[in-house]
Amino acid sequence: MGAKDTKKPESVVLFLRQLGFSEVHVRDAVRVSPQILFADIEKTLKPKLQLFQEIGLTGSDLGRFISKNASLLSVSLDRRLIPCMEILKKILSLNGDHRRLILVLQRCKWVLTKVPEARLLPNISLFESHGVVGSQLSTLFSRQPTLFLMRESAITDQVRRVVEMGFSADSRMFVHALHTISCMKPETFSRKFQLFQEFGFTKEECKTMFKKMPVLFRCSEEKLKLGMEVFMDAIGFEKTVLVRRPTCLMYSIEKRVVPRYRVIEILKSKRLLKKEPKFLEVLEMPEEKFVDKFLSRFKDDAEELLIAYKGDVLDSSEEYESS
Incomplete structure (x- = not known):
């Protein structure tokens, strides 16, 4: 390849670098669409890139986008x-x-x-x-x-x-x-319905949950199964609670449900609660309110409560197995 042959690719690379593309952005863009190295800068590349700049993609953001979607320049x-x-x-x-x-x-x-x-x-x-x-x-x-x-x-x-x-x-x-x-594929969707039915939910109850919260059925089968095991077997929720409030199954079991359940159980065992709260309401509380109401108030038991609450972070395997 002679000097004339390399002149256009070099000028294209320089043009892209001047727009804020990194070396990695340029390399990835060329890998996706090698022909851009031989495109006319003024007639082809500049007006197309300006179209993306006009919607707010500039500098490294533009470089990142084009590096993955360089075929758009063709x-x-x-x-x-x-x-x-x-x-x-x-x-x-x-x-x-x-x-x-x-x-x-x-x-x-x-x-x-x-x-x-x-x-x-x-x-x-x-x-x-x-x-x-x-x-x-x-x-x-x-x-x-x-x-x-x-x-x-x-x-x-x-x-x-x-x-x-x-x-x-x-x-x-x-x-x-x-x-x-x-x-998702129809068979994947059907499997999730079947999973709920294996835990005792009727087809109509599954439909009700889907109508209330379609996004729930985009959760993995593993997350749904774990959620039902914890809520129905460990915590003792009736299935009607989950039908009524399917949002429960959207929460992180490891980071929200189990830690909050541990804290409430300790407070109940020590008879520190004047009135036993409904766990559903506890679950739906914003983080700050939960900490204020069930952790900060009990200074004498703060360390034990904090370990129960953050135990999944301190030692996830040991704490989870003991729950």
Whole structure:
């Protein structure tokens, strides 16, 4: 390769470094899309990169984004990047704040690479025809942008599954249910339902929990199983409590549930509580309130209570086994 052959790549690297790209950013971008080294800086690279700078990606942030999504620099500016970007801005109702747009692009660069008339615009219309409009549409797009690039038949099938679970499009939970349904295989979702049933929950109770908190079913099967074992077997919750308040199963068992349970049990054993609190209420307390009400007040027992509360940090294996 002669001096003339290397001149353009060298100038491209220099241009990117001047924009704030690190050596690692440049190297990773070239690995993803080698052709950018031979792109015209003024006609191709600069206007495309300016499009991303205008939404707040500058310096090292721009370098980090392009290093992972350098193929976007090979996409047509006028036919795809600009039209798609304008559509996204409209859907997301940004009002000058582009953080949600950047998050969407980080989650799914493909929304900028397809001809908008092929999938993006038809799918937006499809969701709107099902009643997903305004803030619901914006929320769905923010959470699961890949949905808007799926085949019409796949979207229709997922909407049908959500409706069959008892959701209506005007429910604020509809898009959260659709997000959950769309981000896992049907058999995975069915296994989670089956897991609840193995602990004695009926199908209707599972549906009720899903309707109240769709995000719960995005938790791993391991987390759900551990949660039910602790709440139902160790703490003694009736399943009706979890049906009524499925948020319980979202809390960290190791960092919140078990430590708070230990503290309350010690206070009860020492008869230090004038009135025994409902553990559900204890669980839902903000951290500061819990510490103030059940730790700070009991200075004579502070060390024992603190060890019970922070034991999972001091010695997780020994403390957990003893619980």
